[in-house]
Amino acid sequence: MRDRVTLPTALARRANKVLRPRDAADVYTHPRSEFERLLDQAVLWRISTGYYALAPMERLGDPRWRPDLAAVALGVAQADYGRDAAALMSVTAARRHGALPRAVATAVVAVPKQRPVLHTAVGDVVFVKRDVRRLDLERAETELTTGWMTTPEQTALDVAARPELGGLGRAAAEPVLRALARKIDWAVTEELARDQHRPGALARLKEAAGA
Known part of the structure; x- marks a missing residue:
C-alpha cells in the first residue's frame, strides 16, 4: 500500500500538519475529494469535520497511526x-x-x-x-x-x-x-x-x- 501513496510536495513541506480543505486549494482543484482519497490511503487522518492530520513521513500509509x-x-x-x-x-x-x-x-x-x-x-x-x-x-x-x-x-x-x-x-x-x-x-x-x-x-x- 505504501508504494501507492502520493503526496504533493507543497503539503508534505507544511510546517503545520493539520490541514483544512481550503489549505490545499492551490494544490488541488477539488480538495475535498482528494482528501477522501488521502484518507483511504492512510495519508490523512480525520480529526473532526473540516480538519485532517497528515501522518508523519515514516507512518504514511499506516492505518494504525493516530495523532497525539x-x-x-x-x-x-x-x-x-x-x-x-x-x-x-x-x-x-x-x-x-x-x-x-x-x-x-x-x-x-x-x-x-x-x-x-x-x-x-x-x-x-x-x-x-x-x-x-x-x-x-x-x-x-x-x-x-x-x-x-x-x-x-x-x-x-x-x-x-x-x-x-x-x-x-x-x-x-x-x-x-x-x-x-x-x-x-x-x-x-x-x-x-x-x-x-x-x-x-x-x-x-x-x-x-x-x-
Whole structure:
C-alpha cells in the first residue's frame, strides 16, 4: 500500500500538519475529494469535520497511526488563528511539563476567540479565550507542529485559577500544583500573578505547595 501513496510536495513541506480543505486549494482543484482519497490511503487522518492530520513521513500509509491529542489541539488552533496566537495551557501544559502522570482525554489551548469544544477520536479540545501575547510561553514541539505552550510558572497559575479546565477539579489539581511548584521560579510566578491580577491563584498555589 505504501508504494501507492502520493503526496504533493507543497503539503508534505507544511510546517503545520493539520490541514483544512481550503489549505490545499492551490494544490488541488477539488480538495475535498482528494482528501477522501488521502484518507483511504492512510495519508490523512480525520480529526473532526473540516480538519485532517497528515501522518508523519515514516507512518504514511499506516492505518494504525493516530495523532497525539496535544498535537491535534495545537495544530487546529494554529490552522485557524496562526502560530503565534495559540498556546497549549492548563492541564495540557502540565502534562508536557511532567506534572501530570496520567493522560487525560481533554486538551486545553489558548486562542483569541471563545469557541465550542471540538470532539475528536483522540479526545476533546477545549479552547480558552486568552491573549497569548500576555502569557509566559516557551517552545512546544509536537508531531504535527511546533509552537507555544505555557511555562511551568504560567501553567501553575492557570491550573490554580481554573482547575476544572480539562476535567481535573480542585482535589485532583492539588498534586499537579505540588509537582509544578517544584519546577517554578517563585519570583517569576509572583510577578506574573501581579501582572495578570491573580492573587487568588497565587494563594492557592502556595497553599498546595506548602509555601
